[in-house]
Amino acid sequence: MADKKIDSVRLQNIVQGFGQSAALMSAVELGIFTAIDGGANSIDAVAAAVDIHPVNAERLLTMLAAMDLVHLDESGFSNADDVARFLVDGSPRYAGAWMLFNKPQWNDWGKLTEHLRAKELKVLGPIGDFTVDDARAYHKATYSIGMGAGRRFVKQVDLTGRKKILDLGGGSGAYCINAAMTYPEITAVVFDLPPVAEVAREFIAENDVQDRVTAMGGDFTQDDFPTGADVVIMASNLPMYGPGVIQHVVQKAYGALEPGGEMHLIGETLNDDRVGPIGPAYWGLGQAISETEGVAHSEADCIGYFETAGFRDVAATPFIEGTLTRIHGIKSRS
DSSP states (O other): OOOOOOOSHHHHHHHTHHHHHHHHHHHHHHTHHHHHHTTOOSHHHHHHHHTOOHHHHHHHHHHHHHTTSEEEETTEEEEOHHHHHHSSTTSTTOOHHHHTTTGGGHHHHTTHHHHHTOOOOBSSOGGGGOOHHHHHHHHHHHHHHHHHHHHHHHHHSOOTTOOEEEEETOTTTHHHHHHHHHOTTOEEEEEEOHHHHHHHHHHHHHTTOTTTEEEEEOOTTTSOOOSOOSEEEEESOGGGSOHHHHHHHHHHHHHHSOTTOEEEEEEOEEOTTSOOOHHHHHHHHHHHHHTBSOOOEEHHHHHHHHHHHTOEEEEEEEEETTTEEEEEEEOOOO
16 A cells, blocks of 8 residues: 655645634625625625625635635525624624634734743733723623623523622623523622723623622732632633642632532633643633733643642533533532
8 A cells, every 4th residue: 555645735724724814804894794694695796795896705705615604506605504693793693703802913923933932921911901991892802702601601500599609700791690690599799800890890781780790800810709609600711821820719719619619610621631622722822922821721630720629529511512611619518
């Protein structure tokens, strides 16, 4: 049997991957998918709907079809199912802002080598210097995806009988908002940096749960936690910190919880052999851009943080298969 031919096609496709990112972001910015959903199913119709030259419409649609974001058949162009669900403006699940979330880092990724040569790393990157306006822009981008995660959380986790949630780095307050809307007896505190807490209050009021959900300014890596919680949530900020900080925060959460309380850490986790998936690896590498100590953590790492802190019945449950894992444990009543 002849040896399998080795070529450079795979490597070329990876190197040229920034073109795929650019195509998707441009399609969102131009409203391509919204136009297709509205009936523009030809190159000329799409070009007219989004006001670009037909040649450029053909170029972009060809790329989007190659990426399987749009389909092309005898009836013309149509959106892929996930695109139709999340990238048609006006849809209740529209996540266009999330698709553009990391675009401000575009140039920095091109300078990744320079960032990797940094010798002094920080605990917290640019987020630590956010103004209220920065926080508002940031969480406006994450709000839609956060509300989806919050809805998923209250479907996956039974909070019957629980009284108070403490959400560490809760951002827009999406988890607390959904919990309050689902469980009328629950109160909640979003504990995040002061500018973020101010913005969280806006989202909380928008959802009319301000009577039971509050936001408190503070740095959960350093400041004392609010007391009285029987549920602690820490979601979507795992790769922002190194192992020492995560262990410290989980230990603080254990100490702050009421006896019998539970903690849920929801984050991007590597497989235990630390080989993929690519999502957690991407978020970990992205911390090089911010020049922080943040890294990708494995599922086993996170279970270890919980067990070291004293939690029992520690387990890992897929939250979004292949993307997010929920690590959870119980504080003993004794």
